Amino acid sequence: MKSGSNLEKLLNAGEFVITGECGPPRSADASVVREKAKYLKGYVDSVNVTDNQTSVVRMSSLAGSLILQEEGVEANMQMVCRDRNRIAIQSDVLGATALGIRNMLCLSGDHQKFGDHPEAKNVFDLDSIQLIQTVKMMRDEGKLISGQEMAEGTEPRLFIGAAVNPFADPFEYRVYRLAKKIAAGVDFVQTQCIYNMDKFKEYMKQAHDMGLTEKVHVLAGITPMKSLGMARYMQKSVPGMDVPDEIINRLKGVEKGGQSKEGINILLDQIQILKEIPGVAGVHLMAIEWEERVPEIVEAAGLLPRPTV
Numbered sequence: 001m002k003s004g005s006n007l008e009k010l011l012n013a014g015e016f017v018i019t020g021e022c023g024p025p026r027s028a029d030a031s032v033v034r035e036k037a038k039y040l041k042g043y044v045d046s047v048n049v050t051d052n053q054t055s056v057v058r059m060s061s062l063a064g065s066l067i068l069q070e071e072g073v074e075a076n077m078q079m080v081c082r083d084r085n086r087i088a089i090q091s092d093v094l095g096a097t098a099l100g101i102r103n104m105l106c107l108s109g110d111h112q113k114f115g116d117h118p119e120a121k122n123v124f125d126l127d128s129i130q131l132i133q134t135v136k137m138m139r140d141e142g143k144l145i146s147g148q149e150m151a152e153g154t155e156p157r158l159f160i161g162a163a164v165n166p167f168a169d170p171f172e173y174r175v176y177r178l179a180k181k182i183a184a185g186v187d188f189v190q191t192q193c194i195y196n197m198d199k200f201k202e203y204m205k206q207a208h209d210m211g212l213t214e215k216v217h218v219l220a221g222i223t224p225m226k227s228l229g230m231a232r233y234m235q236k237s238v239p240g241m242d243v244p245d246e247i248i249n250r251l252k253g254v255e256k257g258g259q260s261k262e263g264i265n266i267l268l269d270q271i272q273i274l275k276e277i278p279g280v281a282g283v284h285l286m287a288i289e290w291e292e293r294v295p296e297i298v299e300a301a302g303l304l305p306r307p308t309v
Contacts, residue, residue: 002139002187003159005102006074007046009309011188011217016275017282018303019076019190019219020044020294022068024059030067033059037071039291043298044073045306046103048190048284051078055115062092065101076161077101080109085125086134086145093135097156105161105190106131128162129184135160136185160185165192166203167242175206178216188217190284193234196242197273204279213279220274223286224293225263228252264297271301 001008010017020040025032040047047068051061065075077096079089096104108128112120126134135158137143142155162181166174181189194200200220207213225231228251235243247266254262274280287294298304 003102003157005046005159006309007076007103008159008187010045010307011281013307013309015282015307015309016303017046017217017219018044018298018306019046019048019282019284020291021048021050021284021286021288022064022291023050023053023288024061024064026056026058028059030059030063033064033067034071036291037068037073039294040068041071041073042306043295043304044285045282046074046076048076048078048105050288051080051107051109052083052115053110055082055110055112055117055120057116062096062099062101065096066099069100074103075101076103076105078105078107079131080107081124081126081128081131082109082112082122085123089126089131089134090138090144093138093156093158097158102157103159103161104135105163106135106186107163129180132160132162132181132184132186140185160187162186162189163192164189165240166194166200167192167196168240171199171203174203175210175212178207179210179212182212182216186216188219188281190219191221192240193221193223193286194270194274195234195247196244197270199242201277204277208279217281218279219282219284220277220280221284221286222267222270222274224267224290224297225251225259226290227256227259227263231263264293264300267297268301271303 022036049061049064052058061078065077068075106128112122134145138156139158142150164178231248231251234241251259251262
């Protein structure tokens, strides 16, 4: 075992896993994270704790991860390269492991111009692939980037994750981007939100034909549409997002008050399709600020009880 985390154990056992997501608050109020944990515990196998997502200042991902784990929910701590140089990155990797974190998602991070501090200096000392390489070297070789060695048995034991976008242009290149992250040492990947199932099937076929699905666990990203307005915004205004017209038309067919329910029905249909795609090891359920709907989604999808290993 690379980390001994619950997520690693379930994926290695071939179980269809569910990871969730928790966005820390824009405050020091730990009760916000604890409240979200109530809706996630027992319904997902591990939970991403976002790292100042969309470049907006929030409680740190490390603190949020620790609070989740105090509530009995395994954390998957996100780390972005935007805000840290290699010294801070390696320091936080060591600190996270010392505090019991066993999963880490390595990300570049949204550019600060999109957040609430557009005048901030970005760092990007490392990119996401270099971050993966760094964490793998620390774990498997017991070395820092500088070459300094750690005492045997004190290496950070982390299950390494990354994000991939199957839909960004050029589409033909996306699977090679996945291959680069696998070569860097990633153990699992979570995809961008998937709505275009046909295009995702083609992406997974390419990955399967290249032998990539035998080397990494792929978790398909899913997000329930709350409304027709949300679907239209994601279709037209979110880069790298592919929302087919059939999703828009399906939401158009119901009254505004029933659109959130129909959005969940669409999600449930997507889960059933994803379960049948070769190489898909599970789903990453992103219900940010809608965590209270996670229990009904997981139950309706027939994914309870969650497995144990």
